[in-house]
Amino acid sequence: MTRTTVEPVRRSVSVPLTPERAFALFTTRMERFWPRSHSVGTTPPAAVELEPRVGGVWAEVGEDGTRTPWGRVLAWDPPDRLVLAWQLSADWTYDDTVDTEVEVRFTAVPDGTRVDLEHRGLDAYAERAEEVRAALGSPGGWAGILTAYDALAAGERF
Amino acid sequence: MHTDGVTTAGAVLDALGDATRRAVLDELRSGALPVGVLAERLPVSRPAVSQHLRVLQDAGLVRATAAGTRRLYALDPEGARTLRHYLDDVWGQALDAFAALAQEESARQEEP
Numbered sequence: 595m596t597r598t599t600v601e602p603v604r605r606s607v608s609v610p611l612t613p614e615r616a617f618a619l620f621t622t623r624m625e626r627f628w629p630r631s632h633s634v635g636t637t638p639p640a641a642v643e644l645e646p647r648v649g650g651v652w653a654e655v656g657e658d659g660t661r662t663p664w665g666r667v668l669a670w671d672p673p674d675r676l677v678l679a680w681q682l683s684a685d686w687t688y689d690d691t692v693d694t695e696v697e698v699r700f701t702a703v704p705d706g707t708r709v710d711l712e713h714r715g716l717d718a719y720a721e722r723a724e725e726v727r728a729a730l731g732s733p734g735g736w737a738g739i740l741t742a743y744d745a746l747a748a749g750e751r752f
Numbered sequence: 753m754h755t756d757g758v759t760t761a762g763a764v765l766d767a768l769g770d771a772t773r774r775a776v777l778d779e780l781r782s783g784a785l786p787v788g789v790l791a792e793r794l795p796v797s798r799p800a801v802s803q804h805l806r807v808l809q810d811a812g813l814v815r816a817t818a819a820g821t822r823r824l825y826a827l828d829p830e831g832a833r834t835l836r837h838y839l840d841d842v843w844g845q846a847l848d849a850f851a852a853l854a855q856e857e858s859a860r861q862e863e864p
Contacts, residue, residue, distance in 0.1 A: 600832045603840045607847040609854035619857055620850060627849035629842055684835060706858075709850070711843055716836050720829035721781055 602714035609707050613673035613700040616707040620698065621646065621676065625654075644678075646670060652678050663688045668695065675699050684719055684726040694718050767811035772796055773804045777813065777827065784817065784826035 609616050624642035639654040643661075650667040665688075669677035678696045683689040694715040701708045719726050767773055775794055779785060787805065791798040805825055808814040815828040 600829055600836050603836060603843055605840070605843045605847050607851045609851050610858040611854050615857065615861075616854060619854060623853065627846055627853050629845040629849070684831075706854075709847065711847060713839055713843060716832055716839070717829070719832035719835050720827060722832075726831035726835055 600716040600720055602712050602716065605711045607709050608703060608705065609709060611706050613702050613707045616709060617673040617676070617700050620700075620709070621672075628654075669697075673700055680713065684722060692718055692722075767807050767813055770804070770807075772800070773808055776801070776804055776808060780814065780825060780827050784819075784824040786819075786822050786824055790825070 611619065621644050624644060625639050628639060628642055640657045641655040642664075643651060643653045643655060645651050645667060648667055648670050650670070651663060652665045652667060653661050653663040655661050663681070665679040665681040667677075668679050669675060676698045678698075680694045680696050681688060681690050681692045683692050694713065697712045697714070699710045701710070772794065776790060779790055779793055787798060787801050790805075791801045794801065796804075805814060805816075809816065809828075812828055812830055814825050815830075816823050816825050818824075
């Protein structure tokens with residue numbers, strides 16, 4: 595299918611580091627900033643591995659040592675750009691037939707670096723509507739997570 | 753939006769609990785189709801296909817669009833949009849936490 599129906603996720607943030615250091619921090623300390631409530635494995639991620647080369651593995655390592663893949667490295671151009679394949683299905687499990695991409699760009703600005711993130715190819719999930727619906731609809735699935743998340747976000751807002 | 757996910761959970765499970773409806777979804781994976789084509793490809797009558805499509809639409813799995821005088825049925829991307837909203841939140845949280853970590857790193861670097 596070529597039609598595009600689901601917009602990419604785009605997020606940006608500025609940090610007071612050089613692009614070199616921002617790139618290094620982003621790629622070697624992911625477990626320090628990844629939201630703990632969103633681990634794929636059965637326990638919170640103790641570490642997130644990102645092999646520094648094209649084709650390298652992107653995976654989380656749980657507190658119990660279990661390694662759960664998230665995807666792989668598609669482009670590794672320090673300190674400017676990083677592209678990762680995000681291969682998690684709608685029910686939050688690894689599936690190497692899921693083709694979505696996360697591109698992260700690091701641009702020098704006067705006070706440091708602007709980090710632009712784009713998660714695209716989300717049509718992969720539109721093509722899996724049945725699976726997505728089932729995952730979203732299950733009480734322990736996304737519907738429950740979203741409800742809990744919205745409650746949390748609302749609490750933080752006020 | 754998440755409310756929809758909760759209220760349609762039963763409808764989704766019911767919709768997916770039928771082999772013909774799963775076959776309809778499989779046919780629609782490669783693109784939108786009219787009822788007639790679905791009926792030709794599946795071993796059920798056209799009225800039966802229409803009825804299955806109604807159930808799939810009620811569950812939010814399929815949506816209909818008008819193409820000239822015909823109606824085309826396609827997989828509904830709304831589920832994917834819900835997922836997108838969720839991923840948007842996840843990345844927003846991740847980048848905020850990354851900025852905080854970078855701030856710490858920057859302060860550490862400036863210490864003598």
